Amino acid sequence: MTEKDAPLARLVAGCRTQLEHDLCELFEEMGPSLTQAATESGNAGRDRARNIAAAALVQALPTHWDKVSAALKANLAARAVHVARSEFDSADQANLRLLSAAEESVQFAMREVLDRVTLACRDETKPLDRRINYLVLRRVMQPGDKTFNLAALWSCIEAACAELTTDTGALILLLQLVGEQMATEMPQLYRVVNETMIEADILPSLKRSYRDTTPVDPNEVAEESSKLASTLERLVQARTKETAAKETSKPGTISQELFNSLKTLQAAATPQAPGKHTNVVRMVRDSGAARNVMPLEAVTLDIVVKLFDLIFSDPNVGDGIKALVARLQTPVLRAAMLNQRFFADRGHPARRFLDSISIVAVRWGKVVNAEDPFYLKLSELVDKVQSTYDGDLAAFDAANAELDAFLTEREEHDEQQNRALADAVLAREEEMRLKREGEIRAQQMADACIARIVEPETPPEIEEFLRTYWRDVVQNRISQSGEEGAPTAEAMQVATDLLWSVTPKHLAEERQRQAAGVPTLLSRINTGFDEIGAAPTERKAFLDTLLDLQLAAMRAKKAGARMGSSTSRTRGGGPTLQVSHATDLGIRVQDISLPTSEGLDRENTPDRADLRRVRQLVRGDWVDFTTARQTRRERLNWINRSRTLFLFSNSASPCAISITPEALAVRLRNGTAQIVKIDRPIFERAIHGAIRSLDQHA
Known part of the structure; x- marks a missing residue:
């Protein structure tokens, strides 16, 4: 290896160290969850041998799991990473022996577990x-180097688990339970390695697009499509028997009366209150227009009715997205009636368009801008699909x-903007x-200023606003003009006026x-919101709440009872996260960090598991940040080389967030940030x- 290759060697060594460190840390924390899983397995199973194995694990795990964690560390440290196939010598051959029946059982079970973990990791390991x-990389990695080989890592895990028990049944169950957790956790460990190599320009063209959703296995898709098709056939047969029909209708023989009714009802549907959406397909199915449909059409109607019921009642789908979906009821029913392949084929043009709505909706979460x-x-x-689709899939093809x-x-636009913003953040x-x-003192002063004016009877929504958003405004002005400066005094006067505006008014003069x-x-x-780059949705949510409180004050009514202890975190005895604001390229950047002072209380100390979750984030991941009960979704667009600073942004928001891993881990811990799992x-x-649902009731 030449001196020129030293940076790559350090890159590989760093990735190896990080992967093994996170794996060992994960194992140290798995004991309680494995104990719970073993307990559930014993309670749910009818297999006596499995129940005995589960009971053995429940007894051994709490006291002996540390031995497994220590053994894994030792196995990883000792594994030979430079052994190529050509080095398989006679000494190894001399150790070959026939496996016992128990050992064969373990090996057979382990192949199944490893296959499952391998399948879960395929999108990262490939x-x-x-x-x-x-x-x-081949210049700095020896032939046969198994640093990142999943099977080699699993061998270390398997050997470590054998330290817990010698019972074959208990060992198999333990490895199966470990495999279930590894199928979830291992892909995250490999993601970090891939992202580090992307940053180092090692085949960056393989990086993922932010438009990707959950990984899709073609074999899994084919199997699902086959199951859906057979289920549909079974439902149609049941409906045929139920109605004593001689034959089912052929695809495409839709009742024109049915569609005319649907179009009329959807055109006449009045706008609903937020969160309320009319299932027009249900109205059509229950009308006289559907009385003569054939079994296949009847089943299709039932499925589409249930489909829209589920979407409209899904708490994870924003009202704005539900409103879009509601306008597609006629095209969706028509596409499904014309071709039942719509249900089973993800490649169907209508399905691809509908799924694209989900892909785009990821950027908003529950609050749609x-x-x-x-x-x-x-x-x-x-609107185009709704007005032009008449059964010809070209309308969906054009929309796609x-x-x-x-x-x-x-x-491409976002990538350029994010790259420029990252360069600006890196430069400073x-x-x-x-x-x-320097901001620590300014924030402490701002906290003290707000604390002096907040009173016990202050409505909780107003107190949260003052201790979060407006605290940032006051802090920003203290940093610029000092605590006695006119801008700071004006900000405090606004806070005082705000409190007065929600106080019950008993006199006409008031x-x-x-x-x-x-x-x-x-x-x-709003000027203060501009200074800290608050998103429009956040402003609207607070101002709507403020309006309600001010109207109640005009009627001389007191605000509702204080809600829980949601503001107690901001008033805790320990230091809070440090926040400051700056402007780069016309974008407000909110910088969030953890004070480097001693004596952080438990609330403000990063949890090890949360820090690991933060380390596993890669570009393209989404995080929900919550301030005063208002949530803003941001995408991770840049990580510095030392992974000590993350930059989040979203074109739907005028403010980006730069945050240290420790600060993000604290926010994960106290619930003001949440990593988004793409469904x-x-x-x-x-x-x-x-x-x-229909199959269960058939």
């Missing part, structure tokens, strides 16, 4: 294998093509570090003063749920 075999260009584009395409082109253009990283130290002062107060609050597309979930 590109990693290509990178390892890449010419540049109706002004965001992505939402406006989806709304435009939904237009949406793909739009997403590609926006992705040292300045930010020094600024953090109500007149309230009415006259509200426009100025709202203007100054299956909305329509896929609903279709499976609808068909499963």
Whole structure:
């Protein structure tokens, strides 16, 4: 290896160290969850041998799991990473022997477990294998190097687990339970290795797109499609028997009366209150227009009715997305009636368009920004499909093509903007570090200023706003002009006026003063929101709440009872997260860090498991940040080389977030941040749920 290859050697060594460290740390924490899983397995199983094995594990795990963790560390340290096949010598051959029946049972069970973990990791291990075999890396990795080989790592895990028990049944069950957890955790460990190599420019073309959803296995898709098709056939047969029909209708023989009824009802449907959406397909199915449909059409109607019921009642789908979906009821039913392949084939043009809505919706979470260009584009395409689809799938093909082109253009735009923003943040990283130290005093002063004016009877929504959003405004102004400066005094006057505005008004003069002062107060609050880059959805949510409280005050009513202890965290005895604001490239950047002071209380000390979850984040991951009960979803777009600073942004928000891993871990711990787990597309979930529900009642 030449001196030129030293950086790559350090890269590989660093990835190996990180992978093994996270794996060992994960194992140290698995004991309690494995004990619970073994208990559940024993309670649920009818197999006596398995129940005995589960009982043995429940007894051994709490006291002896440390031995397994220590053994895994030793196995990883001792494994020979430079052994190639050509080095398989006679000494190894001399150790070959026939396996006992018990050992064969363990080996057979382990092959099944390893296959499952391998399948779960395939989307990360495949590109990693290509990178390892890449010419540049081959210079610094010896032939036969099994540093990142999953089977080699699993051998270390298997040998470590054997330290817990010698009972064959208990060992098999233990490895199966470990395999279940590894199928979830191991892909995350490999993701970090891949991301590190992408950052080092090792085959960066293999990086994932932010438009990707959950990994899809073609074999799994084919199997699911086959199951769906057979279930549909069974439902149709049951309906045929139920109605004593001689034959089912052929695809495409839709009752025109049915469609005319549907179009009329959907056109006449009045806008619903937020969270309320009319299932027009249900109304059509229950009407006289559906009385003469054949069994196949009747089953299709039932599925689509249930499908929209599930979507409209799904708490994880934002109201804005439900509103889009509601406008697609006629096209969806027509597509399903014309071709039952719609249910079983994810490649169907209508299914691809519907699934694309889910892919785009990931960027908003439950709070949809109706002004965001992505939402406006989806709304435009939904209108086109609704008005042009007459059974010809070209309407969906055109919508798919237009949406793909739009997403590609926006992705390139966002990538350029994020790269420029990351460069700007990187250039001032040292300045930010020094600024953090100075901001500690400014934040403490801002906290003290807010604490002086908050009273016990202050409505909880207002107190949360003052201790979060407005605290940042006051802190920002203290940093710029000092605690005695005019901007700081103005910010505190706004806070005082805000508190007065939600105090019950018993006199006419007070109500007149309230009415006259509200426009100025709202203007100054919005100015503060501008200073800290609050998102439009956050502003609207607070201002709507404020309006309700002010109207109650005008009627001389007291605010509702104080809600729980949700604000207690911001008033805890220990230091809080440090927050400051700056502007780069016209974008507000909120910098969040953890004080480097001694004596952090438990609330502000990062949890080891949360820190590991943060280390496993890669570019493209989404995190929900919550402030004063308002949630903003941001995408991780940049990580510095030392992984000490993460940059989150979202084109739907005017403010980016730079945050240290420790600070993000604290926010995960106290519930003000949550890593988003990408679920299956909305329509896929609903279709499976609808068909499963109908099949159970058939």
